[in-house]
Amino acid sequence: MKGILNKKLLLLLGVVLVGLFLTGMASAQDYEIVHVYKIAGIPFGNVEESGVVQAGEELNVNSYQIAPTEPDPAQQVRMIEDLIAKGVDAICVTPNDPSALEPVLMKAQKKGIIVVTNEAVGQKGADWDIETVDPKVWGANSFEKFAKLMNGEGEFALFVGGLEVQFHNDWADAALVVQKEKYPNMKLVTNRIPCGESIELSFTRTNELMKAYPNLKGIIGIGSLGPIGAAEALKAKNMAGKIIIAGSVMPEQSAPYLKAGLIQTGSMMDPKKLGYSMVYIAKLLLDGEEIKDGMEIPGLGAAVVDFEEKTIRLHGVLNITAENADKLGF
C-alpha cells in the first residue's frame, strides 16, 4: 500500500515538475500570442491567419488566430475572457465593436497581457493600434503605377467611394499631389467622382465620362468596386484596353478583368502582412523593446508612429496582377 502511494506521489511530483519546467520555458521564449479576428471562415480572415502563423514560425512564438462564428462583439468578449483566464502573453484583436471590448481589454492589460489592435485607432485598453494601410502612401504609389501605364500623359478621371470618406479623400489627395509634381502632362478631367463603392454607379459614370471627354485615357479609383464598374462599361462596348483602369480591387473578383485586359493594375490591403505585423509588434512589446518612429518591420516598411494616439502606421499593400489575382485566396 505505502509503496504504491509513494509511487503515485512521485509520479504526481514528476508531472508537476515537468509542467513547471515547460511553463518556465514558455515564459522564457515561447510566447503565446493570439489574434482574435472578427468572424471565422471568411477569405480575408483566412489569409490574415496565414500571416499570423507565418510570424509565429519566423519569430519562434506560438501564435494563432481564433474568431467567433458570428461577427458579434459579445462573442469576442467571451473569447478574450477565456484567453485572459488561460494566461496568454499577448492578445491581438480586430474588434467588431471597439467600445464593446474596452472593459475586457483593460482587464487583460491589468493582468499584464500585451494588447494590440487593428482597425481601432485610439482603442481604450490597447497598448498600440496597428494600421497597415496609409491612404497617403497607397494613393501616391497607386498613382505612380497608373502614370507609368499612361506614359505620363493624357486625360484621366478619379473615382472615390464617397466625397465624405476621409480615407478615400486622403488617398485621392495624395494621388493628385504626385500627378501635379511629377506628371504635368496628365490632366484630371473633372473633380473626383463619388461612385467607387457601387459597380452600377461606376458603370454609368464611366459611360458618361467617355462621352464628355472623348480623349479620356485612364481611370483610377479608390473604393474596391470603381475599377470593376469601369471595366464592365468598357466590356459592354468592346473597348478593353482603350482606357487604362487602375485602383483598389479585391483580387478574386478582379481576376477575370485583369486577365481580359479590362483592368491594368490593382492593389489592396494585404491581409497576410496585416496578420504578420500584429504578431511582430506584439513580440517586440513582449521583449520589452521600445516602439520607435521609423523602425523597420520586415515587408511593411518603416513605421510611422503616433505616440499620442498610440497608433503604428505601416505599409502593407498588395499589388494585384493578372498572374497573382486568383492565387491570393481572397
Added chain:
Amino acid sequence: MSKMFKKFEFFLFLVIVALIVFFAFSTENFFTLENLLDLLISYSFLGIMAAGMLVVLISGGIDLSFTAIATVAQYIMAIVIINYSGNLFSAFLVAGIIGIVLGGTNALLIYYLKAPAMIITIATLNLFYGFTIFITRGRWIYNFPDWFNQSHNVFSFTAADGTYYGIPLPVILLVLVFILTYIILKYTILGRKIFAMGGNIEAARRAGFNILGLTIFVYSYIGFLSGIGSVGQVLILHSVQPNAIVGRELEVIAATVLGGASLAGGAGSVLGTAMGVALLAIVWNGLIIMGVSSYWHKLIIGLIIICSVGINAYNRKRNALGGN
C-alpha cells in the same frame, strides 16, 4: 382629373425637352444614339422598379421594402444559377417568384394588421435585408457561369465610326414592363379598381371590391418587378452586392412622384413615371457630360425635385379651386 394630369405631363415633357435642348447645345456628346442607349441601360433597373412603385402609389399604398426584395431575389437567383446552372428563363422565374412571395407577404401583413403600409414595409425592409445579410454574411457574388456573364444583347451593330452599339436584354425588359403596366392600369378592370381603391378605399370597399385581392396584387406586382428587374441588373453588372440596391428606395419614389404620381393615392400614369425617371437620368447624365463638379450634383438634383413637385402641387391646388 385626367385633364389636370395631362397638363402636368405636358409640363414635364416641356421641361425634359428644354433640358435635352440645353444639354445638346452645351455639350457635344449628349444628344447621341450612344448616350441615349447608355442612359436606357443605366436606368433600366430604376425604371422597372418605378413602374411597380407607380402601381402601389396609385392604390394608395407605399412600399419601402422593394429594394430588399430585389436584393433577396438577386441572391437566391445567383445561388441557384451558380449551383444548379439553369438558363436565363429560370433566373427570371426564380427571382420573379421570390418577388411575388415577399410582396404578397407585405400585402397580407398590411391588410391583416391594418397598420400603415409605410411602417410595415420599413419593418419588412429590415427583415428581408437583415435576413439576407445574416445568411450571406454580406458576401459579394461574382463567380457566375460563362453563359451568364457573356453579353445578352438582343440586337447589336457597329456603326461606321467604329462605335459598338448593343441593346441588352434589360432595356427590352424595361420597355415590356412599361407596356404591361400601361395596359393593366389603362385597359383592365383590375387597373380601374386600383385607381378607385387609391381614390377612396372606403367607397371601393362598399362598392364590393375585393380589397384583400387588390392589396395582394399591387404588392406582389412591385415584388415581381423588383425581382425580375434585379436579374436585369445582374445581367449588366455581372455581380451581386448586398448593399447595392437597398438605400435607393427614395430615388425610385422621387422619380415616380416627379412623374405626377400622388403619395395620397389615386393618381399617376406610366407616361408620367417614364418621364420622371427620364428627368432624373438626363439631369445626372447631363451634369457629368457638361463637366459640372461632382460636389454640385446632389444639390442640383434636389432643387429640380423641389421645383417639379412644387409646380405639380400648384397645378393641383389651382384645379381644386376650380381654375383651369
